[in-house]
Amino acid sequence: MRQVYLDYAATTPVKEEVLKEMIPFFSENFGNPSSLYTKGSASKEAIMIARRKVSSLIGADENELFFTSSGTEADDWAIIGIADALKSKGNHIITTGIEHHAVLHSCEYLAKNGYEITFLPVDKEGRVRAEDLENAITDKTILVSIMYVNNEVGTIQDIKELCRITKSKNVVFHTDAVQALGNVKINVKELGVDLMSISGHKIYGPKGIGALYIKRGTKISDFMHGGAQENKKRAGTENLTGIVGFGKAAELAELNSENHITKVTELRNYFIDQVFEKIDDVFLNGSREFRHPGNANITFEFIEGEAMLLYLDLLGISVSTGSACSSASLTPSHVLTCLGVPVEKIHGSLRFTIGDPTTKEDIDYVIEKLVEVVAKLRAISSVSKAKGW
Numbered sequence: 001m002r003q004v005y006l007d008y009a010a011t012t013p014v015k016e017e018v019l020k021e022m023i024p025f026f027s028e029n030f031g032n033p034s035s036l037y038t039k040g041s042a043s044k045e046a047i048m049i050a051r052r053k054v055s056s057l058i059g060a061d062e063n064e065l066f067f068t069s070s071g072t073e074a075d076d077w078a079i080i081g082i083a084d085a086l087k088s089k090g091n092h093i094i095t096t097g098i099e100h101h102a103v104l105h106s107c108e109y110l111a112k113n114g115y116e117i118t119f120l121p122v123d124k125e126g127r128v129r130a131e132d133l134e135n136a137i138t139d140k141t142i143l144v145s146i147m148y149v150n151n152e153v154g155t156i157q158d159i160k161e162l163c164r165i166t167k168s169k170n171v172v173f174h175t176d177a178v179q180a181l182g183n184v185k186i187n188v189k190e191l192g193v194d195l196m197s198i199s200g201h202k203i204y205g206p207k208g209i210g211a212l213y214i215k216r217g218t219k220i221s222d223f224m225h226g227g228a229q230e231n232k233k234r235a236g237t238e239n240l241t242g243i244v245g246f247g248k249a250a251e252l253a254e255l256n257s258e259n260h261i262t263k264v265t266e267l268r269n270y271f272i273d274q275v276f277e278k279i280d281d282v283f284l285n286g287s288r289e290f291r292h293p294g295n296a297n298i299t300f301e302f303i304e305g306e307a308m309l310l311y312l313d314l315l316g317i318s319v320s321t322g323s324a325c326s327s328a329s330l331t332p333s334h335v336l337t338c339l340g341v342p343v344e345k346i347h348g349s350l351r352f353t354i355g356d357p358t359t360k361e362d363i364d365y366v367i368e369k370l371v372e373v374v375a376k377l378r379a380i381s382s383v384s385k386a387k388g389w
Contacts, residue, residue: 001316004362008202008294008355009151009179010320014245015204021248022206025241033238034227043240050247057250058177058196059187060213066230067211067243071178071199073223074212075102075145077234078174078195081220082143083110086172090140094118094133097338098126098155099147100176102197104334107145116140125287126155126339133162137169144173148180148196152322152335152351153286154295156184163192172218178202178210182253183261183293194218200242204356205249209242256356264294264354267363271352272296274367279374285336285349294354299345303377308350311373317366320351 005013014022025046031039033047048062055065068074083093095107097119107117118136120128128146137144144166149156159175166173174195180186182203188196196213200206214220214233226235253260268291275282281301300308305321312319322333332346341349352366 002362002365003316003318004358004366005318006352006354006358006362006366007318007320008358009154009292009351009353011201011207012204012355013357014206015249015252017252018205018245018248022241022245025244030240033240034229043238047238047240047243050243050250053247053254054198054211054250055213057181057186057254058198058213059189060196061216063231064188064216065211065213066234067209067238067246068223068234069208069239070210071100071176071197071202072102072210074197074199074210075100075174075176076106077212077223078197078220079103079106079143079145080110081223082172082174082195082218083115084221085219086142090138090142091115092118092138092140092142094120094136094141094144096120096122096128096146098122098150098152098335099145100151100178103145103147103176120146122155122338124340125290126150126153126335127287127290128157128162130158130161130165134165134169137166137171141169141171144171145176146173147176148186149177149184149292150286150335151179152333153297153339154179154292154353155286156180156290156292158290159191159193167192179292182257183264185257185261188213188215195220200246200249203249203253206242206245209239209246211246260356261293263356264358267354267358267360268294268296270360271354271363271367272298274363275370278367278371283345285339285341292353294358296352296354297349298352299341299349300374301345301348303348303374303381305348305350307377308348308370308373311377312366312369315369315373317369320353321349322351 031043033044051062055062111117163173172194176197178199181198194215199210222233224235285297336346
């Protein structure tokens with residue numbers, strides 16, 4: 001049976017070049033980077049090289065990048081660290097209702113501890129209106145956190161314009177750029193962000209490694225206390241192999257950026273066009289224009305997304321009903337809810353995300369099987385029969 005993976009927004013396979021770069025640091029070059037002898041120094045140098053590569057991918061200076069265990073940790077550190085560091089200035093934080101749960105739950109935690117949280121609305125495509133942000137800022141606002149690219153529907157925000165507004169109000173700006181990394185050209189200095197969260201496993205690097213960009217001069221509390229690692233801001237022995245892998249993945253992502261974006265955009269557009277041509281009663285969630293190059297979040301009316309997912313899985317096709325971090329939940333997607341999608345339509349939505357290994361033949365196979373699965377499920381659906389199917 002053909003195997004087709006279309007869930008690259010959840011995670012990506014580690015590229016062969018990345019694995020090859022990592023292997024020596026498991027057993028041969030295993031020294032603790034904090035040790036003063038040669039093996040330790042070699043490990044420390046490897047981290048320095050990786051930091052340089054990851055920094056280059058986002059246009060940051062090396063000393064502005066701090067490695068974490070994940071994008072989630074980077075989000076937590078950014079939000080809670082700023083809240084703690086600037087609590088004497090104010091207690092108001094602004095975000096949106098379509099953020100990753102790493103941001104939403106950090107804000108919920110702060111709300112229980114005396115902070116005021118404003119959730120900005122988004123339009124039907126999932127975009128934040130600049131005037132809504134400007135109107136929400138008060139003299140107590142200390143942080144705005146708005147994700148660069150949405151992990152479910154792929155909508156891209158105008159981060160540069162939103163940062164312009166916060167700068168004029170002297171408010172710190174954080175963006176979760178986990179989905180943007182490698183899929184959107186990023187330069188933190190041009191964008192104007194103060195903090196940016198990223199992760200290695202979305203760009204064909206290993207899991208368990210992320211990073212937080214902290215603009216020089218940004219006041220933020222340390223995340224963990226103990227040793228002097230990460231310039232004394234994030235203690236704990238470094239994930240040497242993960243950092244090395246992240247560095248190589250970032251290097252490859254930068255070199256392959258233009259080809260990657262062009263290829264997955266073409267395949268995504270082909271996939272969407274084929275779905276709309278061959279299946280009735282479907283619609284695209286999110287923005288067509290401002291969209292992650294590999295994301296296609298589509299609602300299939302009158303059937304359940306979970307049923308489609310399971311049928312497709314039996315045919316060797318891996319897709320998602322939304323964020324992998326909340327896939328165990330049966331509650332409707334908070335992102336689609338914020339976009340105004342009715343509950344019954346939310347449950348008929350699937351997220352397809354395309355990556356470097358994806359081929360046109362893969363897409364053709366998925367379309368062929370998707371047509372069959374949708375027809376089969378609609379034929380037995382009580383909802384579709386009520387609609388006259």
